[in-house]
Amino acid sequence: MAKKKFPLAHVYRLLEPGPVVLVTTAHAGRTNIMAMSWHMMIDFEPPIVGCVVSDRSHTFGILRKTKECVINIPTVDMVKKVVGIGSTSGRSVDKFKRFALTPGAASYVKAPLIEECYANLECTLIDTRGAARYNLFILKVHKAWVRPLGKIVRTIHHCGRGRFRVDGSMITVPSTIK
Amino acid sequence: MAKKKFPLAHVYRLLEPGPVVLVTTAHAGRTNIMAMSWHMMIDFEPPIVGCVVSDRSHTFGILRKTKECVINIPTVDMVKKVVGIGSTSGRSVDKFKRFALTPGAASYVKAPLIEECYANLECTLIDTRGAARYNLFILKVHKAWVRPLGKIVRTIHHCGRGRFRVDGSMITVPSTIK
Numbered sequence: 001m002a003k004k005k006f007p008l009a010h011v012y013r014l015l016e017p018g019p020v021v022l023v024t025t026a027h028a029g030r031t032n033i034m035a036m037s038w039h040m041m042i043d044f045e046p047p048i049v050g051c052v053v054s055d056r057s058h059t060f061g062i063l064r065k066t067k068e069c070v071i072n073i074p075t076v077d078m079v080k081k082v083v084g085i086g087s088t089s090g091r092s093v094d095k096f097k098r099f100a101l102t103p104g105a106a107s108y109v110k111a112p113l114i115e116e117c118y119a120n121l122e123c124t125l126i127d128t129r130g131a132a133r134y135n136l137f138i139l140k141v142h143k144a145w146v147r148p149l150g151k152i153v154r155t156i157h158h159c160g161r162g163r164f165r166v167d168g169s170m171i172t173v174p175s176t177i178k
Numbered sequence: 179m180a181k182k183k184f185p186l187a188h189v190y191r192l193l194e195p196g197p198v199v200l201v202t203t204a205h206a207g208r209t210n211i212m213a214m215s216w217h218m219m220i221d222f223e224p225p226i227v228g229c230v231v232s233d234r235s236h237t238f239g240i241l242r243k244t245k246e247c248v249i250n251i252p253t254v255d256m257v258k259k260v261v262g263i264g265s266t267s268g269r270s271v272d273k274f275k276r277f278a279l280t281p282g283a284a285s286y287v288k289a290p291l292i293e294e295c296y297a298n299l300e301c302t303l304i305d306t307r308g309a310a311r312y313n314l315f316i317l318k319v320h321k322a323w324v325r326p327l328g329k330i331v332r333t334i335h336h337c338g339r340g341r342f343r344v345d346g347s348m349i350t351v352p353s354t355i356k
């Protein structure tokens with residue numbers, strides 16, 4: 001699955017539609033994966049991303065310690081693995097093994113890419129001032145990778161209680177409508 | 179279009195999938211509408227929402243001054259109006275008039291509801307500490323309204339350059355998969 005480097009100025013097109021993402025971290029020889037829906041773009045280039053990581057999650061402590069992660073974007077064919085990842089804790093489960101996912105080497109951070117995901121964003125943690133009150137972290141994207149286009153990519157959007165909206169049709173509306 | 183009060187604990191189901199929303203404000207006898215995609219849930223109940231409002235937008239100043247707004251969620255049938263709203267400035271355009279939208283009275287804030295939108299969240303601004311550096315605002319939802327269910331609701335997700343993903347099918351995956 002050869003991926004192409006993706007322009008940082010276009011990263012917003014990956015996250016702006018609100019897909020469920022998988023956040024990977026690495027610390028002390030172990031990796032972890034967390035499912036996340038509470039994220040948003042904050043700036044275009046360099047891409048800055050805001051996200052909420054529960055202080056009860058295993059990822060919370062690792063992210064604060066290592067100050068880096070990868071945001072991996074899964075497609076609908078991975079939905080069962082996404083739910084499994086969101087229903088287990090990295091404290092007791094090696095999620096790459098349990099869910100048969102392939103860790104790949106990132107180029108800027110030590111956290112692994114999930115090879116099966118259609119896009120991967122290598123991030124560092126640049127601001128934790130909202131962490132104590134809101135579990136709010138601010139990330140900077142340094143490298144972005146995406147599977148070459150050509151195939152329709154359908155991401156999933158969590159709607160609560162295990163329900164997901166799958167991407168439907170793409171429509172284009174020119175901004176000349178005023 | 180009679181709407182029902184929507185439980186605050188379920189507001190995340192409206193915003194978590196990442197739809198484009200329309201933010202309304204009111205100040206000095208004038209209303210305004212802004213299209214927004216950069217938002218995320220921060221907490222469940224009371225629902226706390228993070229969002230980015232450009233400091234070049236007309237809404238930025240009004241939001242800081244009045245400390246309140248409504249987040250209105252449009253459906254795909256409104257996409258041309260959404261693009262028009264995103265392509266014009268409230269400095270020179272009365273957007274309710276220009277786009278033939280109906281302002282409704284909110285019950286907690288002075289900003290108007292957009293009646294045509296399928297859901298409306300009445301918000302106050304509770305934290306601006308991220309505003310100077312990131313244009314980041316933190317809102318608290320006090321009242322939520324939603325059109326009675328029964329009809330399939332399709333929201334839109336901005337993918338850049340006037341392209342939008344329309345909601346596709348809904349799938350359910352029980353969290354017992356581990």
